[in-house]
Every structure is written in structure tokens, then in C-alpha cells.
Amino acid sequence: MSFLELPLELRLIIYEHAAVEGAAVTIGACELTGKGADLVHRVYGDERAPLPGLPPMHEPAILDSYSSRLLSVSEPARIDVSSPSSNPPDHVAPTHHSTLSSLLLLNHQINAELSTHFRRKNNKKTSLFVQFPLGLHVFKTKCPDFVRQARSIHIAGSYPKPTTTKQSPQLDQLAHLVSATLGKSPRYPIEKLEARIYFPGGDSYPRVWDDSSPASVILRNVCGGFIDMEVARGRHGTGIYVSVRPHPDNKRVISTVWRRLVEGDNGQPTCGDWAVDKQWPEWNKEFAPSSPLP
Structure with a gap:
């Protein structure tokens, strides 16, 4: 048979x-x-x-x-x-x-x-936890159908200064993932998408808002939702946390807070530790500010 x-x-x-x-x-x-x-x-x-x-x-x-x-x-x-x-x-x-x-x-x-x-x-x-940027490529090429069963998606990683003006394939993959889950008439609606991206370098803050940055890619591809952003600025780098939840009326409601990022000096957390939320794999359906680093 x-x-x-x-x-x-x-x-x-x-x-x-x-x-x-x-x-x-x-x-x-x-x-x-x-x-x-x-x-x-x-x-x-x-x-x-x-x-x-x-x-x-x-x-x-x-x-x-x-x-x-x-x-x-x-x-x-x-x-x-x-x-x-x-x-x-x-x-x-x-x-x-x-x-x-x-x-x-x-x-x-x-x-x-x-x-x-x-x-x-x-x-x-x-809940899918995806390393940025290489994890997005693995996701697309090895297990794209996992999004069918995803309740939430959590992305964490680092975005160094690009060495070329050409947009990386991983950013295209990020755009596709956001559009498929939180865009107009999403194919695979989810309860929440979180991205915690660390930009290394003391001069990294302007790169957070570049058209080709991960934060900009997410904002461009969210059709409607509650969008909460937290920007952490420090001597050695900048972190941006973007939390997106669907809006029942498909409206865009955006809020942003700025915080100080303390890292890299004697007795302080290692540079980049901020990118991984300390409460994961637990997560809040509503927006919750980052927990202080130990």
C-alpha cells in the first residue's frame, strides 16, 4: 500500500x-x-x-x-x-x-x-531563535517550512560595518521573513518578532539608521503593528532592540527609547553580550525593556 x-x-x-x-x-x-x-x-x-x-x-x-x-x-x-x-x-x-x-x-x-x-x-x-546573519541563510536553505509552526521569531546577532555597498543576501532574507509574517496579509502570522542586533564600534550609531541596516529592513517590511524600539548607545558599540506585534487594525504604532550601554571596560560585560536576551527562551507577548546586564 x-x-x-x-x-x-x-x-x-x-x-x-x-x-x-x-x-x-x-x-x-x-x-x-x-x-x-x-x-x-x-x-x-x-x-x-x-x-x-x-x-x-x-x-x-x-x-x-x-x-x-x-x-x-x-x-x-x-x-x-x-x-x-x-x-x-x-x-x-x-x-x-x-x-x-x-x-x-x-x-x-x-x-x-x-x-x-x-x-x-x-x-x-x-519559538524560533535565529542567529544573525548566518542563521537567516541556514533558515532559508535548510528549514524554511519551520515558519509554518512558529508562534514567535527571535533574532540575535551582530552587524559590523559593511565592506561593500551591495546589500547582503541575509538582509534580503530578513526582509522576506518579516514580510511573510508581519507584512500585508501575512502568509504565516506570528504573535511577535524580536530582533536584537549589535553594531560594533564607537562610531556605530549612525549605521543603525542606514537604509541597509537590519533595523531599517524590518521597519520597511512591517505593514502594521505595535513597533517598540530600544536603542542602547555605548563607548564600544550600539545595540538596537526591535519588538513587533500585530495590530488588530493593521496600524503602525511606533515608540522608541534610548538607553546607555555599559560594556567592554574592567568589571563590565563583554562587548556584544547585550545581543542575547537574558530571559530567553522565555519571552513576553507584550513589549518588555531589556533586563540589566549583570
Whole structure:
């Protein structure tokens, strides 16, 4: 008996097991370190190949739990492939995470059944935590269908001074994600989108408001919503926290507060620590100011 010959009720149960059911999923990329031969085997062994679009010696990471380390700016996630305790190459991509995407591509009938089933149930309960910028690329290329089950999306990372005037592909991916979830007639409505982006450098404040900055990309692609922004300015960098919630009348209501960012000097938090909210994976549906750094 083929899969499509099974009763619809049984197929829907199978679809449920294929879906992401965890309360939190973290998506990003890890830098690989270690000896040359070990690195080559990790990247190319057993007919593997690097994910196009990632920097050299980086590996996609999709975790079915919350990982502040994968989102960290001050201590980026790294894997020593020469260490006996290093994880195997597939440690970040459990097979059930890719099953839903594969099912959607099988044929039109399965795609329609999946889309109708999850839209009717409307029981989204997964929070997606996405590393910026590389996590957006991993999200789009490895698991774009996770947005179907997302209740909320939380983005964290760093945006250094661009070395070229050309907009990065990750900013295009950010624009697409915001438009799909909080744009006009969103395909995948969510309860909240948060982005905490750190701009390194004492002269970084003007870059926050550049047309090509992540904050500007988010603002341009939100059709209507409660938009709360918090700008933290410091000696070593600037952080911007953007919180967006849908507005019942599709209006734009914007508020902004400015705070002092204390970091980088003796006895102070490390530069970039601000990018990861200390309360995550817990989050408030309403806007909540950043918790003070310890």
C-alpha cells in the first residue's frame, strides 16, 4: 500500500510526527576549528559538501532546543573537530527536522493536505531563535517550512560595518521573513518578532539608521503593528532592540527609547553580550525593556 492510499486521518497523524513540536528551535552556524586533515574530513568526508553561502569552515546548526551559545556575539559557537568529544557531522540536524520540508515537496496533494491541516489547527507553539546573519541563510536553505509552526521569531546577532555597498543576501532574507509574517496579509502570522542586533564600534550609531541596516529592513517590511524600539548607545558599540506585534487594525504604532550601554571596560560585560536576551527562551507577548546586564 502506498502512502497516499492510507486513510486521510492516518496521514494527518504522520504529518503531526513530522512537524517541529519543540517549544524552542535555534538556527545558526558554527565555526569549525582543529587540525587540517580533521577539518577536511569534517567538511568533505563521506560525500559531504559545505553549505553554499556560508563562510569557509562553517557548518549549519539546527537545534531542537534553545542555545544562547549559538546566538552569542561575544563568544561565537565553535566546534573543535579534532577533539575526541566533538559532535558528529549530523549533530545539529536531527532527521525529523527535515522530514516536513521533504513531505511538502513530494506532490501537490500532500502539500495541500499539510498546508490545510496546519492552517486549520492553528496551534503554533514553537519559538524560533535565529542567529544573525548566518542563521537567516541556514533558515532559508535548510528549514524554511519551520515558519509554518512558529508562534514567535527571535533574532540575535551582530552587524559590523559593511565592506561593500551591495546589500547582503541575509538582509534580503530578513526582509522576506518579516514580510511573510508581519507584512500585508501575512502568509504565516506570528504573535511577535524580536530582533536584537549589535553594531560594533564607537562610531556605530549612525549605521543603525542606514537604509541597509537590519533595523531599517524590518521597519520597511512591517505593514502594521505595535513597533517598540530600544536603542542602547555605548563607548564600544550600539545595540538596537526591535519588538513587533500585530495590530488588530493593521496600524503602525511606533515608540522608541534610548538607553546607555555599559560594556567592554574592567568589571563590565563583554562587548556584544547585550545581543542575547537574558530571559530567553522565555519571552513576553507584550513589549518588555531589556533586563540589566549583570
